[in-house]
Amino acid sequence: MAEPIERHPGKQVETVEAAAAPAVKSASPLWKWLDDRTGIDEMMHVALDEPIPGGARYAYIFGSGLLFVFLSQIITGTFLALYYVPSADHAHTTVAYITKEVAAGSFLRSLHVYGASAMVIIALLHICQTFLYGSFKGRREVLWLSGCVLFALVLGMAFTGYLLPWDMKAYFATAVGTNVPSELPVFGNAIKEVMRGGPELGTLTISRFFVAHVFFIPGLMILFVGAHLMLMRKARPAGPVSEDPFNPKLPTEPFYPRQVVKDLTLALLLILILGGLAFFYPAALGPEANPADTQFLPRPEWYYRSLFQWLKYWHGGAVVIGIGVIPAIVALLFVLIPFLDRKSERRPWRRPLSVGIFGCILIGIVVLEIQSYHDDAHDPAIAQQLALQEKQAEDYMKEPFKAEVVGAQAAAAASNNAPAAPAADSAEITKGQQVFTSHACNACHGDAGAGTPIAPKIAGIGQKYNPDQLLNLFNHPTAKMDKGGMPHFQFTTDDVKAIEAYLDAQH
Ligand code: HEC
Numbered sequence: 001m002a003e004p005i006e007r008h009p010g011k012q013v014e015t016v017e018a019a020a021a022p023a024v025k026s027a028s029p030l031w032k033w034l035d036d037r038t039g040i041d042e043m044m045h046v047a048l049d050e051p052i053p054g055g056a057r058y059a060y061i062f063g064s065g066l067l068f069v070f071l072s073q074i075i076t077g078t079f080l081a082l083y084y085v086p087s088a089d090h091a092h093t094t095v096a097y098i099t100k101e102v103a104a105g106s107f108l109r110s111l112h113v114y115g116a117s118a119m120v121i122i123a124l125l126h127i128c129q130t131f132l133y134g135s136f137k138g139r140r141e142v143l144w145l146s147g148c149v150l151f152a153l154v155l156g157m158a159f160t161g162y163l164l165p166w167d168m169k170a171y172f173a174t175a176v177g178t179n180v181p182s183e184l185p186v187f188g189n190a191i192k193e194v195m196r197g198g199p200e201l202g203t204l205t206i207s208r209f210f211v212a213h214v215f216f217i218p219g220l221m222i223l224f225v226g227a228h229l230m231l232m233r234k235a236r237p238a239g240p241v242s243e244d245p246f247n248p249k250l251p252t253e254p255f256y257p258r259q260v261v262k263d264l265t266l267a268l269l270l271i272l273i274l275g276g277l278a279f280f281y282p283a284a285l286g287p288e289a290n291p292a293d294t295q296f297l298p299r300p301e302w303y304y305r306s307l308f309q310w311l312k313y314w315h316g317g318a319v320v321i322g323i324g325v326i327p328a329i330v331a332l333l334f335v336l337i338p339f340l341d342r343k344s345e346r347r348p349w350r351r352p353l354s355v356g357i358f359g360c361i362l363i364g365i366v367v368l369e370i371q372s373y374h375d376d377a378h379d380p381a382i383a384q385q386l387a388l389q390e391k392q393a394e395d396y397m398k399e400p401f402k403a404e405v406v407g408a409q410a411a412a413a414a415s416n417n418a419p420a421a422p423a424a425d426s427a428e429i430t431k432g433q434q435v436f437t438s439h440a441c442n443a444c445h446g447d448a449g450a451g452t453p454i455a456p457k458i459a460g461i462g463q464k465y466n467p468d469q470l471l472n473l474f475n476h477p478t479a480k481m482d483k484g485g486m487p488h489f490q491f492t493t494d495d496v497k498a499i500e501a502y503l504d505a506q507h
Contacts, residue, residue, distance in 0.1 A: 048260070051252035053239030056259035059133065060237070062126035064263040067225065069118050069270060073157075074218070076112040084164065086210035088203040091166035092288040093404050099285050100401035110278035116161060118274060119154050120303045127151065131337065131358055134346030135238035138245025141338040143231040146224055148335045153221050155303075160213040162301055166206065167396075168389065171289030172298035174209075175201055180311065183319045201291070241346045286393035287468050293476045297385050299376070306365045309372035330361060395493070402466060432502025435495050444486065448506040455484055460507030462500050471496045 035041045052060070083102060085094045098105040127147070130136055136144040163174040178201070182192040197204030236248065243250050253259075290296075300308050307327075314322025333340070341354040348355045376382050436442065436449070444455035451457030465473060473481075474489050474496065491499070 048254065048256035050233065050237065050255040052237045052255060052259055053243050053248040053252050054250040055253040056255075056262055057240070058262055058265075059129055060259065061263050061266040062122050062129055063232075065122045065266045065270065066119065066126060068267045069115050069122060070221070070225070072270075072274075073112060073115045073119065076108050076115065077214070077218075079108050080112060081214060084210075086164070086203075086206045088166065088206055088289075090404070091164060091206055092285075095165040095167075095285055096401055097403075099282075099397070106282045107278050110281075110283040111274055113283035114274050114277045116158050117301075117303070118270060120158060123151055123154050128362075132348045132355070133238065133241050134245065134341070134348070134351065136338040137341070137344060137346055138235070138238065140231075140235045140238070140245070143228065143235050144338045145335065146228045146231055150221065150224050150228060153217050153224065156217050157213060157221075158301065158303060160209040160217065163201075163206065163209045164213065165285055166289050167286035167393070168289055168293070168296055169286055169299065169393070171201060171291065172296050173300045173304075174205070176298045176308075177300065177304070178205075180323060184324050185320060238346075241348065243346070245344050245346060282397075284393045284397055286389070287396045287472060290469070290472055290476070292478060293472065295385065295476055296389065297382060299386070302369070305372045306368035309368040309375070333357070333361075396468065399468070399493075402468075428498050428501040429505045430502075432498035432500070432505075435491075435499050436502055439487075439489060444484070449503050450506070455486070459503050462504040463507075465500075467493065467497045467500050470500055 031040075080098060083094050083098050083105075085091060095109070098109055100106070130144075130147070159174075159177060163170050178192055178195045181195070182188045184191070193199060195205075195208070196202075197208045238245060239248055239250055299305075311323060337354070337358075341351060343351075345351060376386060441449065441458075444452060445458050446452040446455075449458040449461070451459075461470065471491060471493055474491050477486060477488060
């Protein structure tokens, strides 16, 4: 226990404890009771009275903004996990169920989807602020390193989360993403197979990505957020660019109340923006992944677009340099910033070299990003296919939710010839029969789709494909169908539903 320090003998006695006492001390007996048992007064003091050199500023709000969105992602993610089933058979259906059936499901899922983009944007702002202010200087190397780890984890969360809905774009973007390392020599293929859980994307991939997305990476994130905050408190806030990074001289202001209000302003803004987006522009879910579709053009989420564009420029032997060496150098430069830019000068205009290199790399990334969207928009064939894909996702969103028909259930319903199965109405069956005969399906598939040596039995096809999948099959026939001479039919969703109703009635 420190001896009381005599400041003005005979007048006032100040102890270290007294100086550390929180500004507001509640006199309520309940509070005192709680404080005696938990030390909550001291905790509040530690949490809220952190001195900020030079006073509160809007420039410092991004870190707590990240923490806020991270918490929101945990809450919305937990909700999604209540319904989600991580397997190739059920992932898409369960996400469709969340989107189309669960009360406020689409809203909460959209919050999670937009929240992911918000994480990346705010992380970039936080990094730029820290870099430009030189806030990494003055024994803050480990603090910077822990931030680098956190940024990598945020990108990892975005990558692993993208696959989980198992719709067309999720599937193909992840197929491309996991294929990238396979271009590297020696370990390339092994890395790809570890990511996928085998040579192809399937339930094992979903399971891996799910575990990474829900347990592994968030666990590490919580650990590193804790470390990052602790290191920040140890190093103290760096203050404005004029402040000495080692021995701060400016008068300080406590974190509470003015910085807290500034931080909360960002939180409120985020609630309004994310809530508004999620409400007015719900995140889309496309049709279920169909690996056989060879037309689909994979495109990653916006934050991976620059990398996606970058990969286009490297072919053959140069690939190793393009996807291995150069990104590794950039990442290393980034991680080593506090070891390279060592002078205690913090003002960005006095650090032309490091700010120049940082700026060039940032501009390069933005240019690649823009180039990627520009290329897509200016190639008519690509633009048309991308528009079609978007349209298919929109159409899928409008369709009512359809539960999976479990094989055994459907068979039982059919064999009992019980009308228990939701009997398609006879008008639909008649329409289906018309479509079937007018397109001469029977020429190959036999009367009532019973099957012939040329083409297989398709009566009861509903057990194998739902109407979406059937429509997709007609739009993108398999090689066998093409070889067997099956014409390419341009059916509407209604036609396909009718055909399916008819064929199921023949089963
Ligand atoms: C010229 C012959 C021919 C015609 C006409 C034809 N098909 Fe086919 N169909 C095939 C062949 C061949 C296959 C592929 C069989 C295979 O995958 O082994 C096939 C496959 C299918 C399949 C997939 C079956 C499965 O189990 O995966 C469906 C569904 C189908 N056809 C529906 C139709 C419908 C509906 C029509 C009429 C609108 C039609 N076909 C007209 C030859 C034809």
